Amino acid sequence: MSPLQAWQLCAVFGSASLLSVGGGNAIIPQLQRETVLDHHWLTAAQFADSFAIAQVAPGPSSLLVTLLGYRAAGLAGALLATVAIILPAAILVWVVACLWLRTGHARWHTVLERGLAPVAVGLVAASGIVIATSVDHTALHWAVSAAAAAVLGATRVNPLFVVLAGGAVGLWAG
Amino acid sequence: MNDAPSLWTLARAFNRIALASFGGGLSAWSREVIVAERGWMTEEEFLSASTICRILPGANQVYMAVFVGTRLHGAAGAVAAVAGLIAFSMVLILLAGALYLRYRHVPALQHALAGMAAAAVGLTLSVAWHQGRRVLRSPAAALLAVLSLVMAAGWRTPLWLTLLLLGPVGFWWAWRQEASR
Structure with a gap:
């Protein structure tokens, strides 16, 4: 990896770090343009594959950039891209977390915490529905989602078993 | 801690x-x-x-x-x-x-x-x-949750707008609860 390429990786992924407002997938079009069209680190098809892998693989889906960095410059590129996309955002949230935690005993803090909680519950439910409707969710998939929600809502079974059972149902029905 | x-x-x-x-x-x-x-x-x-x-x-x-x-x-x-x-x-x-x-x-x-x-x-x-x-232990809290669900998943309202509209309502509701306690 040349110094120029190292700088390009830092610039592309570091600037993307703080650009995604409201959900990680907002930066995908930007990343696609820069890595495929501007720098030619990978083809459009390879980008689409990398996206699919990052969605399914364990861990944060922002690790898509690990794959993009790997295509650009091997293992060093993978590492550099990952650090570049995480560091600026992590520093920002660390500062905010420190400020928020420092006011923990103030009355407005507890009131805000309690007042935002119902809104946050709605947003959590919405995120499940949005994910389901954005991919190709068939009637069978909705049934799996509903069954998984019912089992996990009513029992204390380990969610991992439920996810694996979902995979088994998909395999069996496919 | x-x-x-x-x-x-x-x-x-x-x-x-x-x-x-x-x-x-x-x-x-x-x-x-x-x-x-x-x-x-x-x-x-x-x-x-x-x-x-x-x-x-x-x-x-x-x-x-x-x-x-x-x-x-x-x-x-x-x-x-x-x-x-x-x-x-x-x-x-x-x-x-x-x-x-x-x-x-x-x-x-x-x-x-x-x-x-x-x-x-x-x-x-x-x-x-x-x-x-x-x-969600009161009707008001449940209503707030349903509203944020409908805005985020149904109308695809941007998050900042959802929070800008519902955040103050939630704060006001929690403030009144705290005061009446």
Whole structure:
């Protein structure tokens, strides 16, 4: 990896770090343009594959950039891209977390915490529905989602078993 | 906090969250481990932290690790939690990348992955259910939750607008409750 390429990786992924407002997938079009069209680190098809892998693989889906960095410059590129996309955002949230935690005993803090909680519950439910409707969710998939929600809502079974059972149902029905 | 977990325990917990989340549902797993399993944060603390993380721009899924790490162990905790979340996952995603390119045309793999993703959606919905049972104890709170659900999932209102409209209402409601207590 040349110094120029190292700088390009830092610039592309570091600037993307703080650009995604409201959900990680907002930066995908930007990343696609820069890595495929501007720098030619990978083809459009390879980008689409990398996206699919990052969605399914364990861990944060922002690790898509690990794959993009790997295509650009091997293992060093993978590492550099990952650090570049995480560091600026992590520093920002660390500062905010420190400020928020420092006011923990103030009355407005507890009131805000309690007042935002119902809104946050709605947003959590919405995120499940949005994910389901954005991919190709068939009637069978909705049934799996509903069954998984019912089992996990009513029992204390380990969610991992439920996810694996979902995979088994998909395999069996496919 | 004197019962704070060690940095190593923190990193291991986030590694577990990351590994459990194949197929999706990372934030659901965060709540499962941090609130239900370890009891490191209360339901309300976790919800407010995750709302703040949603508002901030950037790689949101990493934010909860920074937040929880900071809450339990300061800056070192944040580093430990993020390292736990991504270190092993990075190795796995590179391996998965190699395997996927080789086997992506196998239909069985596609079907199994789609089934797992569907179950992960169910996991997210069950989290909303568990949180809702604790938090939505009055009609006003339930109404706020339904409104934010409809705005975010039904009308696809941008998050900043949803929070700008519902945040002050929630604050006012909680303030009055606090005052009448």
